[in-house]
Amino acid sequence: MDTRGMKILTAIIDEYIRTGEPVGSKALAEAYDIKVSSATIRNTMAALEQEGYLDHPHTSAGRVPTFKGFRYYIDNLMNPEPVAAENISRIDELLDKGGLSDDAIVESASTALAEITKCAAISTNHASKFSVISKVDVIPTGRRMYVLLLITSNGAIKNKVCRMEFDFTDEQMKSFTDFLNENLRGVNLENMSEEYVEKLVSAMGSYMLSLSPLLHAVYELSEEMMRDSVDVKGESNLLACGDIPAQDVMRFLEQKNLFPEMLDGALSGISVKFGEEDGTVAISNSTVVSASYYKDGKPAGTLGIIGPMRLDYRKVIPYIEYLSKKVTRMLSDEERLQIESEESDKNDE
Numbered sequence: 001m002d003t004r005g006m007k008i009l010t011a012i013i014d015e016y017i018r019t020g021e022p023v024g025s026k027a028l029a030e031a032y033d034i035k036v037s038s039a040t041i042r043n044t045m046a047a048l049e050q051e052g053y054l055d056h057p058h059t060s061a062g063r064v065p066t067f068k069g070f071r072y073y074i075d076n077l078m079n080p081e082p083v084a085a086e087n088i089s090r091i092d093e094l095l096d097k098g099g100l101s102d103d104a105i106v107e108s109a110s111t112a113l114a115e116i117t118k119c120a121a122i123s124t125n126h127a128s129k130f131s132v133i134s135k136v137d138v139i140p141t142g143r144r145m146y147v148l149l150l151i152t153s154n155g156a157i158k159n160k161v162c163r164m165e166f167d168f169t170d171e172q173m174k175s176f177t178d179f180l181n182e183n184l185r186g187v188n189l190e191n192m193s194e195e196y197v198e199k200l201v202s203a204m205g206s207y208m209l210s211l212s213p214l215l216h217a218v219y220e221l222s223e224e225m226m227r228d229s230v231d232v233k234g235e236s237n238l239l240a241c242g243d244i245p246a247q248d249v250m251r252f253l254e255q256k257n258l259f260p261e262m263l264d265g266a267l268s269g270i271s272v273k274f275g276e277e278d279g280t281v282a283i284s285n286s287t288v289v290s291a292s293y294y295k296d297g298k299p300a301g302t303l304g305i306i307g308p309m310r311l312d313y314r315k316v317i318p319y320i321e322y323l324s325k326k327v328t329r330m331l332s333d334e335e336r337l338q339i340e341s342e343e344s345d346k347n348d349e
Contacts (some may be wrong), residue, residue: 001073001311007034008044010052010077012064015309020063067274067309070287074272074313081314082216083322087116090160095326101155102295105330107231109323117316119241119307121233122290127246127299130194131156131225132188136218138173138304148214152189158221176211179204180218194221194286238283243308248283252306270317274309285309289316291324295331303327 001009011032012023025041028034034041044065048054053069065073094108106123114121131152139147144167148160168176183200184192195225197219201212237248275286290304303324305316 003045004036004040005048006077006186007039009048009065009069010073011052011219012048012063013069013073013077014044016064017081017312020310021063022057027062034280039183070274070313073324074317080318083318088322090116091323091326095330100330102331105327106293106301106303107233109232109327110231112239113303113305113319113323116319117307118234118237119305119311119316121303121305122236122288123231123233123303124301125231125298132186132223133192136177136184138177138180138214140167140173142331143167146214148217148221149190150218150225152225156225158225160217160221161182162217164213166210168211172208172211176208176214177222179208180215183216189222189226192219194219218245238306241308243285243310244283247285252283270320271304273314287311289313289320291320291326293324295328297332299321300328 008028011028011034015023015031017026025038025045029038030042045054048069049056049063052066053072055064056068089193091109091112094112095105097108100108106125110121110123111182113119125315130289133150135149135151137149137151139149141147141161144164146162146164146168150158162211164344176280180263182340183203197215200215201209204212204215217313232253235249235253238244238252239246269291271288271290283306285308286306287309288304288306290302292299292302294300304320305311
């Protein structure tokens with residue numbers, strides 16, 4: 001793309017983000033410093049449309065950017081704005097509290113992102129993928145009814161109600177619980193495969209074989225824990241957005257199982273996905289912008305927003321970068337230890 005094409009595409013996208021209306025050559029000539037005639041602007045716009053960067057709505061003489069145009073703008077043309085000082089203060093107010101758990105840090109970051117960007121903020125947590133089983137317990141709750149309890153090293157707890165074919169004695173329960181903890185404590189959730197469970201079933205012996213359904217239930221719980229937990233903040237921001245039909249928003253919010261797949265691909269830097277471009281995004285005319293955060297050098301989850309395609313990317317992307325880096329520092333204890341030390345000093349005073 002030549003310099004004139006880049007300048008005109010930038011002006012069209014900036015104007016479209018501001019107004020949400022198709023942009024015509026006359027508006028560009030009047031509002032932007034483009035020192036060429038309206039006819040030259042129109043010819044350049046036509047060329048950009050032919051190359052797929054612009055679209056031409058049938059009811060208007062103006063053009064609107066396509067996802068290809070937006071992507072070229074994001075990758076090559078826009079000048080990111082620095083994060084505003086007042087918003088840094090708001091972020092620090094939400095996150096810089098001593099004693100916050102990992103989940104609370106991510107949740108606070110998601111809340112701040114929704115509040116500042118006026119979009120829906122989405123976060124996923126991969127923490128369970130790196131945790132190990134710390135305890136398994138079986139609790140009788142009624143006739144032939146048992147609750148299986150699975151606790152992991154990151155503090156996650158899952159339970160499952162199991163109905164058995166007959167009641168078990170206290171001795172059977174104790175032997176089985178001891179067997180589970182001897183063989184499962186310290187096992188990474190990623191290693192809880194069907195083959196591993198079958199080996200344990202074979203090792204149980206005939207005395208405890210009738211309890212094997214509970215062992216398979218442990219495997220099912222570990223599978224549930226391995227799935228990314230998903231949190232959405234600011235759903236009302238999407239509903240208030242005139243660019244996106246309300247029925248699309250409601251359908252999207254019912255499909256939370258798609259969110260981890262949507263946020264994949266943000267393992268390095270910022271990921272931007274458009275509704276028209278990516279089949280996993282359930283809302284047309286939308287954008288998902290996300291970045292990964294880390295804990296001790298390992299990917300721990302993703303943090304991002306979903307909003308209309310005409311987002312002000314110059315402002316939104318720096319906030320996502322800032323928050324993902326801050327969460328990474330806090331989860332790796334570099335910043336959290338400093339905050340807790342400062343809190344302790346204040347209490348001593």
